[in-house]
Amino acid sequence: MLNFIIAGKDSTSTAMTWFIYMLCKHPEIQNNVAVEIRKATNMRDDATNVEEFANNVSEEALEKMQYLHATLTETLRLFPVVPVDAKMCFADDVLPDGYGVKKGDMVAYQPYAMGRMKFIWGDDAHEFKPERWLDQYGHFQPKSPFKFTAFQAGQRICLGREFAYRQMKIFSSILLGCFMFKLSDESKTAKYKTMLNLHIDGGLDIHVFNRFG
Template sequence: MLCKNPAVQEKVAKEVREATEGKQITNFAEFAASVDEEALEKMNYLHAAITETLDSIQLCPWMKFIWGDDAEEYKPERWLNEDGMFRQRSPFKFTAFQAGPRLCLGKEFAYRQMKIFSAVLIGCFVFKLRDEKKTVNYRTMINLRIDGGLHVCALHR
């Protein structure tokens, strides 16, 4: 999704730089270690971009009813309040981690892992699709796969 939305990718990269206080990245392991709890808490836009991506891969027929006419548009801002802070939505509305007594116990851990991994990658690289005109299709399987793979170029930031 970030390859198809370069402005979002740049906004996430800017937020990562600000949250990590512009630390120079000379070693990936050291940079990953610098993405501590305090830095992660500042990454609201990254959290929103991840959540929007999780929501977009599970599109269902009633999405417009739940999210409005722009439901099929990749829009991380829908997850932020007017102050730019991430706002939780009802788990019955956003079902990536289920809801009620079946709410995923690992939800916060999963978000933490996704944010650290994304912050390190986006902090270090710019990602572009090798063929920006090619449609990306998901294969229906037990886990999410991209039909034909996803050919991406990673350039040093």
Template sequence: MQYLHAALTETLRLYPSAPTDPKYCFSDDTLPDGSDVNKGDLVFYQPYPMGRMKFLWGDDADDFRPERWLNNDGIFVPQSPFKFTAFQAGPRICLGKEFSYREMKIVAATLLYFFKFQLWDSSREVKIRTMLTLQIDGGLHLRAMHR
């Protein structure tokens, strides 16, 4: 399941559930880069564009490449949660992260065992909409065929 874990992580790198994440400052503070924030400030970080930054992920940052998460032995190697922010980081890291991965693996393995999938209209370009959560504009219409 190492490759499946890498594929799910790569999907979340490129298409995080929460494409932007605002944080409200309850007290004056200093960010890790030295920037000062004041009580009442609203600070945003944006996992969607962060997952495409070439200086973080390399020249192939726009490419779906699950192998970037695997070592030479095919074992999954996690990145810093401050680089891969789909589950946040630090004291606010998602408590359900491991459960979420387990759930995604069970659903993916079950669906892929029983079905093959194709886009219903292969000529239609899939576009996303950035809202509170990342959404596929117009939905993703698939054809599922028994294996």
């Protein structure tokens, strides 16, 4: 329970902040996400309030939001909540590339850097492209967790991964189904703050507009 409550609070809020930021930088993607959400929830055009919309966000509707899932994942590829992760060696070992490590050594990998490596993701590694996660039918296609390391991999993979996705999709569907977002200063580029989690330095200043009416 502590893992879900503590690890799932700052990490989710940080991911959602970068998600909103990227949607503001790519308004066409924001619109595509909103269209999918409203279609998945069968929301009427004459809906007038958030509560009415939230009541339509069912498990069935969330499963239909494949593009939203891809957009959240693409955000985490470029802005992983934990940008650097370290492990302690319990015994002498040899890494796959032949490098030897000793008991007590600390080995760190960097999901932030890995998400931008062209030899892993291709020449468009620095581009924000949710479509890279979709197959020809528009269905979400997960990558190996050893390639997409935002949730770790193997025996240490995040136990709250599916919970985090569900939580983010619920929040995102209500927010994007009911509101539009724009940066207060559209020329400003967000910079990260060096912390345990990848926070936006100075926070994110945005304007919010009602989609109803």
